[in-house]
Amino acid sequence: MSRDLLVLHALRCVGTTGLTRVASFTGLDESDVESELIDLAVAGLVTHHRGFGGWALTESGRSADAARTKAELESAGTRPALAEAFDAFLVLNPELLDLCTAWQVRSADGVTTVNDHSDTAYDARVLALFTDFHARAVVVIAALAAAVPRFGRYDARLSEALDRAQAGELERLADTIDSFHTIWAELHEDLLATLGIARWSG
Amino acid sequence: MEWVRHLSGALGEPPEVVGGKAHGLVLLHRLGLPVPAGFVVTTEACRVFLRTGRFPGGLAGELASAIEVLGPSTVSVRSGAAVSMPGMMDTILNLRLTPDSLDEALKSVFASWNTPRARTYRTLHGIPHDLGTAVVVQRMVFGDRDDHSGSGVAFSRDPGTGENAPFGEVLFGHQGDDVVSGRTLTLPLHTIANREPAVWQDLLDALSCIEQHYRDACYVEFTFESGVLWLLQVRPGRFTGAAAVRLATDLADAGAITRAEALLRLAPHHLRHVRVPRIEPDADVIARGLGVCPGVAAGRVAVTSDEAVRMAADGPVVLVRPETSPEDIRGLAAATGIVTARGGPASHAAVVARSMGKPAVVGVADLHVGSDSVAIGGRTVGVGAMVTIDGTGGEVVLGTPRVVTGGADGHLRRLLGWADEVSGDGSERGEAERLEAAQVVLRRREGA
Numbered sequence: 164m165s166r167d168l169l170v171l172h173a174l175r176c177v178g179t180t181g182l183t184r185v186a187s188f189t190g191l192d193e194s195d196v197e198s199e200l201i202d203l204a205v206a207g208l209v210t211h212h213r214g215f216g217g218w219a220l221t222e223s224g225r226s227a228d229a230a231r232t233k234a235e236l237e238s239a240g241t242r243p244a245l246a247e248a249f250d251a252f253l254v255l256n257p258e259l260l261d262l263c264t265a266w267q268v269r270s271a272d273g274v275t276t277v278n279d280h281s282d283t284a285y286d287a288r289v290l291a292l293f294t295d296f297h298a299r300a301v302v303v304i305a306a307l308a309a310a311v312p313r314f315g316r317y318d319a320r321l322s323e324a325l326d327r328a329q330a331g332e333l334e335r336l337a338d339t340i341d342s343f344h345t346i347w348a349e350l351h352e353d354l355l356a357t358l359g360i361a362r363w364s365g
Numbered sequence: 366m367e368w369v370r371h372l373s374g375a376l377g378e379p380p381e382v383v384g385g386k387a388h389g390l391v392l393l394h395r396l397g398l399p400v401p402a403g404f405v406v407t408t409e410a411c412r413v414f415l416r417t418g419r420f421p422g423g424l425a426g427e428l429a430s431a432i433e434v435l436g437p438s439t440v441s442v443r444s445g446a447a448v449s450m451p452g453m454m455d456t457i458l459n460l461r462l463t464p465d466s467l468d469e470a471l472k473s474v475f476a477s478w479n480t481p482r483a484r485t486y487r488t489l490h491g492i493p494h495d496l497g498t499a500v501v502v503q504r505m506v507f508g509d510r511d512d513h514s515g516s517g518v519a520f521s522r523d524p525g526t527g528e529n530a531p532f533g534e535v536l537f538g539h540q541g542d543d544v545v546s547g548r549t550l551t552l553p554l555h556t557i558a559n560r561e562p563a564v565w566q567d568l569l570d571a572l573s574c575i576e577q578h579y580r581d582a583c584y585v586e587f588t589f590e591s592g593v594l595w596l597l598q599v600r601p602g603r604f605t606g607a608a609a610v611r612l613a614t615d616l617a618d619a620g621a622i623t624r625a626e627a628l629l630r631l632a633p634h635h636l637r638h639v640r641v642p643r644i645e646p647d648a649d650v651i652a653r654g655l656g657v658c659p660g661v662a663a664g665r666v667a668v669t670s671d672e673a674v675r676m677a678a679d680g681p682v683v684l685v686r687p688e689t690s691p692e693d694i695r696g697l698a699a700a701t702g703i704v705t706a707r708g709g710p711a712s713h714a715a716v717v718a719r720s721m722g723k724p725a726v727v728g729v730a731d732l733h734v735g736s737d738s739v740a741i742g743g744r745t746v747g748v749g750a751m752v753t754i755d756g757t758g759g760e761v762v763l764g765t766p767r768v769v770t771g772g773a774d775g776h777l778r779r780l781l782g783w784a785d786e787v788s789g790d791g792s793e794r795g796e797a798e799r800l801e802a803a804q805v806v807l808r809r810r811e812g813a
Contacts, residue, residue, distance in 0.1 A: 178692025258482035264711040267719040338720040
């Protein structure tokens, strides 16, 4: 994927955002991201919202991303392989959401309460399940990347979030803008966008 | 028979053997309520299969004779472990019953005990991995048979407030899995009253009969086929918070349980939960979903993240979305609360809302998001209109209703009065402490 399309596609998957998240998504330097964004803005594909300081796709940027992503997939001839790996992703997706929920809330006497993280044994158990989940997720991501190489970037990003969480930054599991959960949600959006599947209708 | 049991009121085995689902169906049989004919394959058969990869000796023969008793039918094949694991295992509907097809379906349900997601769920909830699941095979009843058919779920009382009025959802012309999946828009339970009055009356009678047996609120899943009601699942209501307080107090007032039982049924957790701000009970609720992050949020409706960010400069905003994608994180960050049409307690929207501590209502089935308005609960609410949402009970209300803290009010006061009588301690203490003191005395009495 060319650099300009990569940056364009980042905004498609992440939504309106600043340079830091686009850089994290693409693995490019912030200065490179910015120069790509300026070129894309000149082409009318993205726009900069002064009010809330973020870059956003325009309607034509959205269509351009859809068309170019699709063309790339068709020319590689890997749509069936990507679709098959997407099915494996869909098996994992509810489990990850279960885990994020278990991280945030606990059930006691039938009442759901916020996990105040005072029970370190419980937190350790959930973290261990994240680690187990991650080991299975990287297999699926490898299959995605075999079809479309840029999906390999999610392995690095998810691994980093998990490493940080294991090193004590527990908010990197489900509570920050660069959490394991957020990166996973971007992966989900990326797959839907790349395969041209509507998330909802009506 | 060693591995298979016919479902009837005579079946006396515990959930550990026949699973929770079959155990509930046996109760319905005993109460004389309508249950489709069927049989259950025991958890022990599942354990053998999981250990060896094959059916235990003799199971095939027992299945063949169970099939013969049931006669030519279309059946459902559903998992049912001793411990509830909602949505984790396979369900097979509309299966033409033959020895071969049943064989395959049974293996698939047994094997679904060990999917990674199910294993993760059990590890999280401290459920042993070696229990296995029973499998219930029942003649299908068709909620999509004709205009007088449908499916739904019902609580005998309102699980949000504890009010003594049946509560739930129904889908006319659909099978039950459409109700639970959230993919199709459901109607409030009471719409059955006008469309199918006989079904409604039978359902009310059934709910009241089950309540009397449990001496507790109950939950059922049902289907009506050509105007005839069938019950497919039952369990106690498992109310929490203010609803649990009101339920226990009302049941004691009605003489269904003693005051001591009412006090023992509540966990101190329930009282802490009562203290979360709630929309006052009399407010005009236009729609209800699932509250997944407690608290009340009032703000103007925005339907996109851009709009939410823009409008938030002038005051609080409630973001209303079909479901959420990463783009909505920005909108939610700007908003004071969120409402989505889809999703459950473990949805993307719920996870993000909780990470930001924002009240959230998800899975509002009768919600359609347009470009400059939303259709919700049969009304049209424009962008910019004021709404208030309750992330505990899942209510959506037009305007700004009164918000109360410790809403269970009269019921809670009376219940705590009973608690103080029991403990003989009328001093100033927290509510949970007052309940706990009474429970200590009552448990000591029980033990004596």
